[in-house]
Amino acid sequence: MSRLSNRSGAISRTLKLAAIMPAALALSGCVSFGGEPPESLLNLTSDLTAPSGQGGSVVNDDAIFIATPEVPARLDVTRIPVRVSDNEIAYLQDAFWVEKPARLFRRLIGETVRARSGVLVLDTDGAPLNAKIAIRGTLREFGYDATRSAVVVRYDAIISNDQGADDSRFATFRLEAVEEGVTPDPVSVGQALNRAANRVAQELADSLVRSSAAEAPSSE
Numbered sequence: 001m002s003r004l005s006n007r008s009g010a011i012s013r014t015l016k017l018a019a020i021m022p023a024a025l026a027l028s029g030c031v032s033f034g035g036e037p038p039e040s041l042l043n044l045t046s047d048l049t050a051p052s053g054q055g056g057s058v059v060n061d062d063a064i065f066i067a068t069p070e071v072p073a074r075l076d077v078t079r080i081p082v083r084v085s086d087n088e089i090a091y092l093q094d095a096f097w098v099e100k101p102a103r104l105f106r107r108l109i110g111e112t113v114r115a116r117s118g119v120l121v122l123d124t125d126g127a128p129l130n131a132k133i134a135i136r137g138t139l140r141e142f143g144y145d146a147t148r149s150a151v152v153v154r155y156d157a158i159i160s161n162d163q164g165a166d167d168s169r170f171a172t173f174r175l176e177a178v179e180e181g182v183t184p185d186p187v188s189v190g191q192a193l194n195r196a197a198n199r200v201a202q203e204l205a206d207s208l209v210r211s212s213a214a215e216a217p218s219s220e
Contacts, residue, residue, distance in 0.1 A: 039094070040186075041096055041097065041098040042080075042095065042096065042097050042098065042186065042190040042193075043097070043098045043104065044101075044104040044105065044107070044108045044193075044194055044197055045108075045194060046108050046111040046112050046115070046198065046201070047112075047198045047202070048111065048112050048115035048116065048198075048202065048205075049111060049115055050111070050114045050115045050118070062119050062120060062132070063119065063120045063121070063122055063131035063132065063133070064113060064117070064119060064120070064121050064122065064131060064132075064133045064134070064135065064208070065122045065123075065131035065133070065134040065135070066106055066109055066110050066113070066121065066122065066123040066134075066135045067106070067134065067135065067136040067137075068102050068103055068106045068125075069102045069105060069106060069136075069137050069138055069139040069155065070102075070137070070138040070139070071100075071101070071102045071138070071139050071140075071142075072140065074089050074143075075100075075101055075102065075139060075142055075143070076100060076102070077091075077100065078096050078097045078098075078099060078100055078101075079091040079092070079095065079096065079097075080092040080095045080097070080143050080144060080186075080189055080190075080193070081142075081143035081144070082143060082144045082145075082146050082184070083143065083144070083145045083146060083147065084146050084147075085147065092143075092144060092184065092186060092189060093186075094186050095186035095189060095190065101139065101142050102139055105139055105142070105155070105197060105201075106123055107123055108197055108198070108201050109123070109135065109201045109204060109205075110123030111123075112198070112201040112202055112204075112205045113135075113201075113204070113205045113208060115205075116202070116205035116206065116208075116209055117205065117208065117209055132161065132162050133159065133160070133161050133162075133208075134159070134160045134162075135157060135158070135159050135204070135208070136157070136158045136160070137155055137156050137157040137158050138155070138156045139153075139154075139155050140154045140155070140156060141153060141154035141176075142154075142193065142197075143193075144182070144184060144189050146184065148180060149180060149181060149182055149183070149184070150178050150179060150180040150181070150182060151178070151179050151182050151189060151192040151193045151196055152176070152177075152178050152196070153176065153177045153178075153193065153196040153197050153199075153200050154174070154175070154176045155174075155175045155176075155200050155204070156172070156173070156174050156175075157172065157173045157174075157175060157204055158170060158171075158172050159171045159172075159173070159207075159208060159211070161211075171207075171211060173204065173207060175200045175203050175204055176200070177195075177196035177197070177199040177200050177203075178196065179192045179195060179196050
């Protein structure tokens with residue numbers, strides 16, 4: 001009797017599993033537990049880098065703080081926006097940044113300014129906000145314009161210089177780089193955006209260096 005009972009229990013469990021399996025297989029066709037990862041991820045790299053071992057002053061009067069740029073909603077993703085018309089935006093297929101472009105652009109500016117100026121650059125979230133010089137702004141364009149086969153990088157920068165004693169100076173710049181004749185594929189667009197972003201970052205760094213030199217007291 002005991003042997004028959006065990007056998008009946010085994011048959012019952014087998015029937016239950018047989019009933020569950022088709023339902024599980026059907027469910028697996030509707031529910032995804034993670035999409036296919038992209039073959040590669042795009043990144044921004046600086047054409048200019050500070051020499052190995054180069055440090056910087058730790059005095060706030062000499063430091064430059066760089067904030068993460070503000071961005072419109074279409075850029076607050078890891079995709080590359082494509083301007084199809086004046087009022088239509090799509091995203092470039094199979095093109096993904098390693099992280100959101102605002103943070104990549106911030107680090108690119110930081111490395112470029114560091115290499116150009118040789119001073120301490122604070123370009124991380126944990127950096128203090130009381131540096132003498134601060135760079136903030138809005139990254140308004142960072143994508144592909146299909147109407148002219150071009151990449152466009154446009155950054156509105158605000159440079160504040162805290163002179164102390166309630167004396168703060170501000171300078172604003174609209175910096176733009178356009179590269180035309182770019183084919184709409186991830187590699188070509190990614191490389192063109194990297195070149196354009198570097199031109200914007202270098203122009204900003206050069207403006208900052210010229211401004212600092214103009215404000216420096218004369219040695220005569």
